[in-house]
Structure formats: C-alpha cells, structure tokens
Amino acid sequence: MKAIIDCNSFYCSCERLFRPELDDKPVVVLSNNDGCIISRSDEAKSLGVPMAGPYFMAKPVIEKYGVTTFSSNYNLYGDLSWRVMETLRILLGKEKVEVYSVDEAFLELEEKGEHDWRQLGLAIRETVELWTGIKVSIGIAPTKVLSKMANHIAKKDKAGTQCVVVLDTSEKITAALQNTPVNEIWGIGAQYAQKLTEMYAVFTAYDLSLKPPQWAQKHLGGVVGIRLIKELRGQEAKQMGQELTVKKMIASTRMFGSPVKKLDDIKEAVATYTSKAAEKLRRQKSAANTISVFVVPKEQNHHTYFRHGPTLSGYTRLAIATSATHELIKPALALVERLYDKTKTYKKAGVMLSGLVPDTSIQANLFETETHNNKRMLMEALDNINFAMRDDMVKFAASGITRNWKMRQELRSPRYSTRWEEIFEVK
DNA sequence: TCTGGGGTCCTAGGACCC
DNA sequence: TCTGGGGTCCTAGGACCC
Numbered sequence: 001m002k003a004i005i006d007c008n009s010f011y012c013s014c015e016r017l018f019r020p021e022l023d024d025k026p027v028v029v030l031s032n033n034d035g036c037i038i039s040r041s042d043e044a045k046s047l048g049v050p051m052a053g054p055y056f057m058a059k060p061v062i063e064k065y066g067v068t069t070f071s072s073n074y075n076l077y078g079d080l081s082w083r084v085m086e087t088l089r090i091l092l093g094k095e096k097v098e099v100y101s102v103d104e105a106f107l108e109l110e111e112k113g114e115h116d117w118r119q120l121g122l123a124i125r126e127t128v129e130l131w132t133g134i135k136v137s138i139g140i141a142p143t144k145v146l147s148k149m150a151n152h153i154a155k156k157d158k159a160g161t162q163c164v165v166v167l168d169t170s171e172k173i174t175a176a177l178q179n180t181p182v183n184e185i186w187g188i189g190a191q192y193a194q195k196l197t198e199m200y201a202v203f204t205a206y207d208l209s210l211k212p213p214q215w216a217q218k219h220l221g222g223v224v225g226i227r228l229i230k231e232l233r234g235q236e237a238k239q240m241g242q243e244l245t246v247k248k249m250i251a252s253t254r255m256f257g258s259p260v261k262k263l264d265d266i267k268e269a270v271a272t273y274t275s276k277a278a279e280k281l282r283r284q285k286s287a288a289n290t291i292s293v294f295v296v297p298k299e300q301n302h303h304t305y306f307r308h309g310p311t312l313s314g315y316t317r318l319a320i321a322t323s324a325t326h327e328l329i330k331p332a333l334a335l336v337e338r339l340y341d342k343t344k345t346y347k348k349a350g351v352m353l354s355g356l357v358p359d360t361s362i363q364a365n366l367f368e369t370e371t372h373n374n375k376r377m378l379m380e381a382l383d384n385i386n387f388a389m390r391d392d393m394v395k396f397a398a399s400g401i402t403r404n405w406k407m408r409q410e411l412r413s414p415r416y417s418t419r420w421e422e423i424f425e426v427k
Numbered sequence: 428t429c430t431g432g433g434g435t436c437c438t439a440g441g442a443c444c445c
Numbered sequence: 446t447c448t449g450g451g452g453t454c455c456t457a458g459g460a461c462c463c
Contacts (some may be wrong), residue, residue, distance in 0.1 A: 031449035038445095038449070054448040072449090101445045101452095189443050221442065224455065251451060258447095350450090 001117060001168070002240070003107040003140045004147045005124065007084060008155070008163070010103035010134070011039035014080050015070050017133045018416050018424055026067040030055055033255045033407040034071055042158075071412040077102060079417045083132045091127060098240050106144060108240050121164035141167040144238045145231035148186040149176055149205065173234060177206035187228045192220065209233050246284050246356075252277040253350025256405040259298050261345050266295065267336050268400030273351040274332045275399055278325040281353055282383060287321035289355035291328055293335040296348040312339045321357050324375050325382070328353070329398050 007013060011029040016022045026043035030036065037058060040049055047065050049058050055069075062069060081102045088097045088105055098106040109120065121138040128136050137158070139151025146167055153176060154165040167173045183193035185205050196202040200219065202211070209232040216225035227237035252273040260266055270293055281288055294313035316331040332351055414422035 033447095033449070035448050052448085056447045059447095104445075187443065191442065221454095222456065224442080247452075249452070253450060255449070348449095 001109040001111065001115075001140055001142060002144050002147045003109055003121065003124075003138055004100070004144070004151045005088065005105050005107060005128070005136050005138050006151050006155070007081075007103040008135045008137055008158075009039055009041050010081075011070075011072065011077055012041040012044075013134050014077050015068075015073075015413055016041075017080070018413065019068075022068055026065060027070070028058075028062065028067055029070045029072055030411065031072060032409070033257060034410060035255065038072065069411055071409040073412050073415060075415040075418045076413065080132065080134060084128055084134055084136070087128050087131045088124070091124060099243060106147070106240060109140065117166040117168055118164055121166065122162060125163055135163070137163040139165055139167075141173070142234045143231040143236050145186055145228060146173060146176070146234065149180055149184075152180070152184060170234075174206065177209055177232065178204055180205040182208055185228070185232075187224070195219070205232055246286070247280075248356060249352060249354045250277050250280045250286075250288070250356070251350060251352045252280070253294075253348065253352075254407060255348045256346065257407045258405075259345045259347050260405045261342075262404075263336070263340050263342070264400075265404050266340065266346060266349055267333050267398065268403065269349050269405045270332050270336050270351060271329050271396060271398035271400070272403075273349065274329050275325050275395060277351050277353050278323060278328050279383060281323045281356070282359070282379060285359050286356040287323040287359040288328070288353035289318050289321040289357065290353070291316055291318065291331055291335075292352045292354070293332050293339065294350050294352075295336070295339050295346050297341075297344040298347045314338055317355075321355065321359075323359050324379055325396060329396060333398065 009027075012027045015027060015029065024043065025041075026047055026049070027041040028037050028044050028049060029039040031038045034055055036052055036054055037049060038052065040051060044067055045051075047061055047067065049061055049067065061067070084103075085097065085099050085105060088107065092107055092109075096108045098108075100106055107124075109115075109117070117140045121140055125136055125138055128134060137151055137154045139147040139149065139154055141147040141150045150165040150167045154161045154163050167176055181204060182188050182196045182202055183190070185208070188196070188208075196208065202208050209229060211220075211229055213226045213229065216229050217223075219225070220228065230237040254269070254273065256269065260269070274291075292313055292315035294311050296311050314335045316335060318327075318331065322328065336349075414424075416422060416424045
C-alpha cells in the first residue's frame with residue numbers, strides 16, 4: 001500500500017506555531033513580492049479568500065474580517081519541513097519515505113501480515129503533530145493516484161475522517177472514484193478537465209477509469225494518460241521514486257518589486273539570479289553547459305484576465321560546462337543586452353541553467369591548471385561565507401548594490417528557528 | 428514512368444505538479 | 446497601481462546518418 005501525507009495549510013501552520021493566539025483565526029501567507037495568496041487557513045477559506053488569487057483583490061475581505069497576513073518566510077518553512085520529513089524517516093525507515101514537495105511525502109507501507117491501515121495512519125498523524133506541532137492529513141490506497149484521492153477526501157471532511165482516509169477495498173475505491181470530479185484528479189489540470197467534460201462527457205474519476213488505453217494514448221497525453229488510468233484502476237504505474245536530489249535544471253527567476261526600465265537594473269537583477277542559480281548548481285556538485293535568460297515586459301493593455309506578456313528568451317551553449325559564477329554571469333549579461341529593448345518596461349526576469357553534468361573539476365583537480373584550481377577555491381570560499389552569514393554577504397560587483405528591482409516583503413515573520421537574533425523569546 | 432526507409436539525437440513546447 | 450517561483454515528464458518533428 002501507498003500513503004501520501006500532506007501538511008494542512010502548511011505555511012499558515014508554520015506561522016501559527018509561533019503565534020498560538022492565531023489558532024482558530026483566519027490566516028493567509030503571500031507569495032514573493034506579496035503578490036498572490038499561496039496558503040490559507042480553513043477559517044480564511046470559509047471567508048471566501050481564493051487560493052492563488054492576487055492579494056490586492058482579496059484585500060477588502062482580508063481587512064473586513066481582520067485576516068492575519070504574512071509575507072512568505074522560506075527559512076522557517078524549510079526548517080519545519082525538514083522536521084516533519086525527519087519524523088517520517090524515523091517512524092518508517094529512511095528508504096520508505098519519498099519527499100514529494102515541501103509539505104508532502106509518499107510512504108511505502110509494509111504489506112506483510114494483518115493490517116489496520118487506519119490505526120497506522122492515525123498513529124503517524126499523531127506522532128508528527130506531537131513532535132513537530134504540524135497537523136497532517138493522510139490518504140492510504142493501493143496506488144499513488146488513489147492515495148492522493150483518499151487524501152483529498154480526508155481534507156474535505158477533517159472532523160469526520162480525523163484526517164485519515166483508507167481505500168483498501170474495491171467497494172471503497174469505486175465509491176471514491178464516483179464521487180471525485182475529473183478536475184480533482186491528481187494529474188488532470190485545467191486543460192484536460194475542460195477537454196474531458198466538454199468533448200468526451202467524462203465527468204468523474206470513475207468515468208475516466210473506464211476509458212481504454214488506446215483512447216488515453218490519443219487524447220490524454222500518451223503514456224502519461226495510460227499510466228493515470230491504470231492507477232485509477234488500482235494497478236501500480238507510478239513507482240516509488242528515488243529522491244530527486246540531483247536536479248536536471250536549475251532556475252532562479254523573480255518578479256521585480258516594481259517595473260524596471262533601465263538596462264543596468266535588469267543586468268544587476270540577472271547577475272544576482274545567476275549567482276543564486278550557480279550556488280544551487282555547486283551545492284549539488286553539477287556544472288551547466290547551457291544558460292538561458294528571459295525577460296518579461298509589462299503587458300500594455302490589461303484585460304479582465306491576467307496574462308503574462310510575451311516572454312523574450314535566449315540561450316547560450318557554453319564550450320565547457322562550468323559552475324563558476326563569473327563564467328556564467330558574462331554570457332548571461334550578453335543575453336540581456338541582446339533581449340533588451342529600451343522602449344519597453346519590464347516586470348520580471350530569470351535565469352535557467354540546463355545541460356547539467358557532474359562537475360569534474362572536483363575530482364580532477366590534481367590535473368587541473370593552477371588557475372582552474374584557484375577558481376574552485378574561490379567559489380568554495382564564497383559559498384562558505386554566504387552559507388554562514390546568509391543573504392549574500394559576498395557577491396560579484398555585477399549584482400549591484402542599489403537593487404532598485406528588489407522584491408517587496410513587508411509582512412514577513414521572524415526567522416524563529418534559523419537565526420539566533422530572531423529566535424522565539426519566552427518572557 | 429520511376430526518386431527509400433529506418434534509426435537516433437536533439438530541441439521546443441505543452442501538459443502537469445506544489 | 447498591485448497577479449509566485451520553482452520543478453518534472455513527454456511528444457512531435459527536424460536534422461542527420463547510412
């Protein structure tokens with residue numbers, strides 16, 4: 001059996017942990033730049049605050065009901081996420097836990113002997129809450145897709161299910177499939193949901209589970225759709241993966257705090273994003289052979305629905321894969337020059353590193369030229385300082401010091417658990 | 428008159444996820 | 446006035462080879 005364990009309103013729960021007076025009160029957490037709402041407590045949901053909606057549109061409701069609002073504090077969430085995952089690894093064994101996202105993990109549950117899956121689920125839920133203070137919901141079923149469905153049902157009726165739902169008989173599975181609309185299936189997004197209901201009269205997960213593989217091959221994204229239908233039928237098609245620690249692509253992208261017009265400001269931003277991306281690259285001991293840069297101009301005429309303006313992008317293939325910041329900044333800035341149009345105003349830019357290969361300069365440095373070795377040592381020193389001090393104590397001049405483009409983050413809570421200066425105080 | 432076909436590699440782009 | 450920031454996988458189709 002498979003289980004998915006999912007933290008309830010994770011970012012809001014993290015904030016509440018240090019502000020217990022907010023339990024039972026409506027809370028929301030905003031995305032970077034205080035742009036969108038990315039986490040809502042149940043109380044905020046029932047006030048009608050929409051998920052992923054822009055903050056400024058929800059503001060009237062938020063102010064009317066006194067919803068407590070936080071900018072995102074990733075230092076805090078990352079640390080608490082680690083504690084939850086570590087708890088699961090201690091309970092079930094390291095190799096049984098597949099971390100799926102910051103607030104979710106799949107578990108492989110032992111099949112041997114008699115099992116009361118519900119009791120097991122409740123026990124895991126209680127231990128995680130006791131050890132970390134974070135409430136979780138658990139879905140247990142024969143496949144990943146069905147366990148996600150079970151989890152979804154648990155979250156919809158927290159009191160009735162005690163946040164644990166088990167689908168372990170074909171009767172329970174069929175009932176769950178019949179009660180799940182296609183748009184709520186894991187793996188069906190807005191595009192497919194619309195196509196399924198409007199063109200093929202497929203309304204529930206049950207309807208979808210009856211479709212033959214040839215149909216899925218044609219209309220549901222090929223093998224992806226075939227696997228999805230198999231999983232709905234209880235046949236495993238998505239194996240427990242190894243942890244994806246080594247990334248195949250690394251990106252660093254941001255909206256600007258306010259629209260930017262000057263080439264120099266964009267170059268500063270892109271240099272900063274490149275440094276960030278290169279740092280992630282070195283952390284996983286990779287080097288990149290391709291760097292791409294994109295900029296997004298501000299949309300001229302704003303219609304009812306929000307759309308990004310056309311993204312302008314370009315890439316450079318490097319002769320030799322590298323992880324050295326200065327070797328990546330140079331081509332990145334050349335790309336900015338190429339993409340820049342002085343008649344436009346920009347609201348976003350980003351850097352992506354791809355074509356990642358193991359960084360051979362690590363093992364091979366016995367044979368490296370001295371200059372190459374120096375480069376390596378420079379990068380290591382820089383990473384160590386920045387890791388110890390945080391927030392880019394040392395950076396390349398190209399990253400600038402004015403930072404006209406920097407994001408807004410006005411409502412961030414203290415980094416209680418990762419900074420001594422901001423540690424929670426009991427008076 | 429009649430002009431192959433199969434394999435591989437790469438890239439752009441579309442769909443999805445949280 | 447103000448709408449996030451990461452990632453993954455897959456497919457189609459072009460380029461190239463023999």
